[in-house]
Amino acid sequence: MSTYSCDRGQAEAVKGKSVAHPGWTIAATMLASSLAFIDGSVTNVALPAIGKELGGDASSLPWVINSYLLPLSALLLLGGAAGDHFGRKRALILGIILFALASVGCAFAPDLTSLFLARAAQGVGAAILMPNSLGILGSSFEGEARGRAVGTWAAAGAIASAVGPPLGGWLVDSVGWRAIFYLNIPVATAAIIVAWHYVEESAQGRGRLDWMGALLATVTLGTLTRALTLWSSRHAASFDTWAGLGGGIMLLVLFLIVEHRLGDRAMMPLALFASRPFVGLTLLTLLLYGALGGLLVLLPYLLIVGGQYSPTQAGLALLPFSIVIGTVSRRAGRLAERIGPRWPLSIGPIVTGAGFALMVRADPNASYWTSILPGMAVVALGMAGAVAPLTTAVLSSVDDRHTGTASGFNSATARTGGLVATAIAGAAIAVPRADLTGAFQAAAIVAAVLAVAAGVIAFLTLAKSS
Template identity: 75%
Template sequence: MQPERGAVRYPRWTIAATMLASSLAFVDGSVTNVALPAMGADLKADPATLPWIISAYLLPLSALLLFGGAAGDRFGRRRMLIGGIVIFALASIGCALASGAAGLLASRALQGIGAAILMPNSLGILGSSFTGEARGRAVGTWASAGAIASAVGPPLGGWLVDAVGWRTIFYLNLPIAAAAILIAWFALEERRDGEGRLDWGGAILATVALGALTWALTAWSSRHAASPGIWGGLGAAIVLGGLFVAVERHRGDRAMMPLALFGSRPFVGLTLLTLLLYGALGGLIVLLPYLLIVGGHYSPVQAGFALLPFPIVIGTASRAMGRLSGRLGARWPLTVGPIVTGLGFALLLRADPTASYWTSILPGMAVIALGMAGAVAPLTTAVLSSVDDRHTGTASGFNSAVARTGGLIATALCGAVLSRTGGALVDAFHAAAIVAAILAVASGITAFLTLDR
């Protein structure tokens, strides 16, 4: 029986192109964490700079994700997908050739811009190329490829850092990018749905506001003290955030983030849940490899394999949890899942990088992964169900941007841990685990209070 399709001419090549494109962002988002100590040592970067190696990528990705999707609607998704891949590939070359921290950070920011363009358009191409059951299978295949890329990234990146050097993790992007561009150029058809002007004002204000907030939090966490400049950065972030809301309100449904979305109580609750839960998770993904490498003298490849249970458990259990939430509704899975995740963070209070991985690290990781598996699929479904049909695409994109913003804020605060050594590093990690546990449990309580029965 032939799958139900839209007018797409090459369905398999369409899926292949979007999978390859999005895998660039998925791999890069996971592989850099295990290379962080090696990058810092080679570039002689101080502890205050290390969080920016992650944040410089997450900042434009968080701020411009919705804008990148709107640009694809306006100018054509195929064109924007290829453009995003080209930007990402050129930025990867810049990262690999960087001779200092400033050059690396600039190239990482350019990578984030490329990812913010290619990510929403890869998914948008699937949505417009397939219909009915075939669309569900295509999106499921795309998501599975992202999970596999995220799982393979840390061990592969760790091996490359060990065997050749950290710069090779960026050269790895080039053949993937070349294959994605080639397939997209010959196999994809140009599609566009939108007209009108893009929300340039909203995009600029969102980027600058998030940048000011990230700078202030990073400076505060690495210096362990607030200064007039830091308070000024926080004040600027608040003012710019207010201006962003005012601009979006003025633009109405033409805004990058239509404020009508927030008329839904479940959507507001899901947004807060996402920010808290992915903020807790983002901090762990950055800090745990660093703790193992610096505090436990793990090799980068060992630290990469230490993270492997997380995507394996999520990938294995998410489908079953999606079916369960279809029967129970999203409220209970999104309440219990984050609370279980919080218990996993609490188990990491036993984390000791010099002790056995199997008894001190793995139990917490496994419980966190199990809790997240209970939340990931129901969260996506709940977000789409919390708004009317004309806002489902924007709501999904906004929720993805909020998840990355949570990781961005957590990474900015990681300087308080990354600046420590020895026993102080372990103590700081335990303090971060407590904060993450509180955030995860709070996100579960938020779901219980705001979602419908």
């Protein structure tokens, strides 16, 4: 939901030139990226309606989200490299077209399998358009103009993420869940028209693309996610679960071997991990965004199924989270510039963990203002203190050659955390309605532990002056 802050460093890391149509260029990138931001948050409130119409259960419903997150997580770096190689404008328009066509496929999906395939195509489109929307900003602006452009892009992402749940809930209530995918068509059409006419092409034409690394990353994440989903939905580890985990680990080792042999030509250069702060920031991102991703999937489900909220009400229940993030994160970023990211990245996740601990009091049948809002507000406050300093810390944790790749990898790690959390969330979705509140509260305890661990990792791995 707030991973836009992890992405903004990709644009800031690229040196560029002035642009003929600055306003239209920013508009094109904002329209394109809003597709991914809205779709990343709007689907959560539609899960119960989708499950009711298409017959989803605890082992299949998480894949409505994960079939989108999987290719987005695995292919984000490759999508950026493709833009560098073939041209960022071409890649941006291609990604938008693919996303729009996949959205039509989602809207017309007759069953869950068709929906999963269309959602996966959406994820591929998002993996292409997201890094290239930032790459275009980085190659089109310089100095303070670039900072303003990226800030505008990030603010638009925050707004899109905030609008997504209540708008999606209203559409589910008034039209039906398929309408949330029709919403993408006019936005995509406008983005294509503006990009085609006003965005200048920027192509590097450098190197070969790491297709093998991208394939192995996708298959590895898919195998591990499927195994975790099976385990969580059945509340037991079957032979399929162990086989999937074993196969996923073997594929991960193979992926690392391939990336090591490719060196700096790899999609994920292993030289990045020679930096202790970068390793710590990667673990922090995985744990913190994993905890957050689980909350954003389970809370709407709890409110709708356990508390009889309408999808609109459930979407509005999430709105305070985005409001706090949007108003506080910029101030936290300025504070981190003065004192360094170590303390914000240590305290922010710990405050987030305290918010998750408060969510143990969550009861969908009690007052929202006393049982849900306090914990959510504290979670949002802690996240707001962490998201902006995280970008600065990632960029400063590696040498100049790897800043763009490091920021892109951090963004992919954030989405992978959400991917894993959604897979495990099936354990709560699988319980009977009467037990759903208890399952959510148990998940909140796990999220609290993960968030606090993220803060401790930041304190131990970041230098005092970093």
